Amino acid sequence: MNAEVRVQETQAEASLIEQFAGLAKDQGGVSAETREKAFAEFKEAGLPHRRVEEWHYTDLRAKMRQAFAPAANAGEAVALPELLDDGATARIAIVDGYYRADLSSGVLPEGVTISPIAEGASLFPAKDAIISLNAAFQQEGVSIEVAEGVEVATAIEISHITTGAEKATYPRNRFVVGNGANVLIVERFLGEAGAVYQTNAATEIRVGDEASATFIKLQDESRKAQHLDSVALKIGAHADVNHFTLNAGSDLSRTQLFVEFEGEESNLGARGISVLGDTQHSDVTLFVDHAVPNCESRELYKSVIADKARSVFQGKIIVRPDAQKTDGQMMVQSLLLSEEAEMNAKPELEIFADDVQCAHGSTTGEIDEDLLFYLRARGIPEAEARKMLVLAFLAEAIEEIENERVVALLETQLRALLGSEE
Template sequence: MTTDIRTLRTSGEEAFAQAAEARLAAEPTQGRIGELRRAAASAFAEHGLPTRRVEEWKYTDLRAAVREAPPLAGEVTASAEAEAGLRAIAFPGTERVLFVNGAYGRGASHLGRLPAGVSAVPLAAALASGSPLLDRIGGLAPQRYDAALALNTAMLREGLVIHVSAGARVETPIHIAHVFTADAPLSTFTRMLVVVEEGAQVAFIESHQGPDGIAYQANAATEFYVGDGAHVDLIRVQEEGDRALHLATLVVDMGRDVAFHAFQLATGAATARLSLYGRFSGSGSHAGIRGVNLLAARQHGDVTMVLDHAVPHCESRELFKTVLKDESHGVFQGKIIVRPDAQKTDGRMMSQSLLLGEFAQMDNKPELEIFADDVQCGHGATAGALDDDLLFYLLSRGIPRPDAEVLLVQAFVGEAVEYVEQEDLREALMARIVERLGKAG
């Protein structure tokens, strides 16, 4: 007698699998992109969403979080675009590209105004024209199945393709703003492909925000190809609504003598996860990945990253600060892989947590996989409460307790924020942190 064991699918998994097939049928894509989309849809149909039995998702049960699948967002209206333009975070001295409910906001995005050396086209237009840059899309996928990225790839349509010319010195940061404005739950899928040629210098800001009280789902993926000698700064700000699900994937390939700096400030969403995959493809490169997560109520925030040192003489630094109030739950999973030929690797990874709620939880899982013998690598994790002596010192000088706590938390997260190179952006980020701490208090 044989037993046929089948995994029961949630209605959300079934709905997303059917939506992916429907989009493939309605918008067939030929050549490599078509094969990529079909393979991703097939993989999702086979494997579905991960449970906590999958090691990479041990602390975040995505299958349980996606019991239902909201309908896919449709075309953006002029009124929604105007509303999104007013709601979008304003960063000083930047050029902005707007996405509204997952769709490119044509009227509020002036791609012709981008600084010299930078060109951008909507992903849909790039697909229609067969842009040669699309030969790189999907080329950096992680070796193991990733449900969020597979679903994003199967839904490939909305997004942006950015090209930075060789040697360009772009002084104006490019702000890619994602704003959700609908009054009912929807699902959005966006994909960014960024190709930075050799010797270029550029900064990007990626922001995500939406209203409270609406259980929408956002799936965003960004791929960076960074050429030899280039310098790239990336700032991510995640301020989704309090019932939203936010899944973000960041994949980076670094050539020789590259400097890649990324910073994330995450304060929103009911459940949020950033999955980062970085690969050193050329020697002499440096990657600095930092972030601040501010969690309250019953928020769940997950940062999972893998940095692959495949070549020698590269350096990586990771620092994440998590502040948890009430019954919130934070997750940090970080892995540094040092391949056999990656001698002289220097990698450091640290997760530090501040527990301000009696029932707050933090799960840390830093890892090293070292297959070379001439390396300097280390990792660590800490968790604790506010220092009673420092708090008493501030209180004894007449500072009200809520203000004193904000000052101490601000000092705690400030170490990560200080790595943002542009002073005006650094100040803007710290202002948003202080505002969030005041509201959560």
């Protein structure tokens, strides 16, 4: 007779079980039944570990030593950061996982509505423990809808702010971009410098036919925080979508993006930059499902890794049997600034159609000493010359967006992050 092997619960898992037992289940527009089902799914799987293929390089079971209790909606006064964009911008404030109407813009752009998130069919794939954990504990999420045919000139900035320390937040939001609409949405994740806390965010996005949408995520959490973010993106026909992630903060971060083409003749640009130092660990995991014919995707992710930091990229493009004329190109590039810096790259293709153009690649290297010598020979100090070369390396991922407003915004953020002069 074979004895069943039982994995002992970690301290973090035991804390989550205790917290869920004491949670008020009927809140935030989510039924107790939905929460119970989601937590049962999480409890069955447990925290992801290295034997789970998608989490092989990010052993959350080992890295998440404790689980903080969900933040309370205290409604305290909060100092908001300045808006990122110099142009017209509407702010939506989410503090400690809760929507704060009092801190948000009073008037939204015409054609844009915001409402409490309501239950509905999830756009996320089944059997993901972290998404299930978010669904079980989710707080007051918001649903943002852009009406059909509306071109939103005002950028929408969603400021996720965690106050204090030793708390967990579980924001969950939904964006719906109507047919023929055009919008720019920027999400920022911020926290108090040096504070220890945990974020588990989830966002569902649906982009309609002939729509144009750009989604920017800027992750600049406390360097002692843990940041988990899951995004499900469904794209209609004849649509043009950009998604960009900038990872700079938190001790441990993971961004996982699940994309599915639902309509033909659509384009996706999925790009990102990770700038890491100290002992930071950043994981970007991407899944692009070409489920219909005649669509194009471009994935480009770059990392600059210093000290003992570690960057992880896992990307998979899958082309379904009926998805003929698919064009999918994935590239991950890394720049190591120290001998102890580490990069793990795993780009993949799964192709079940025969009339496609698909490719993937990965490169990892150091700063080119010849280029560094060239700049220093022209009187540029070594530190500034190195910053220039790093900026040049990262710039491609930004400039490919082909939106002057977004490029200017991201270049400003990157220069500030690297401490580089104009």
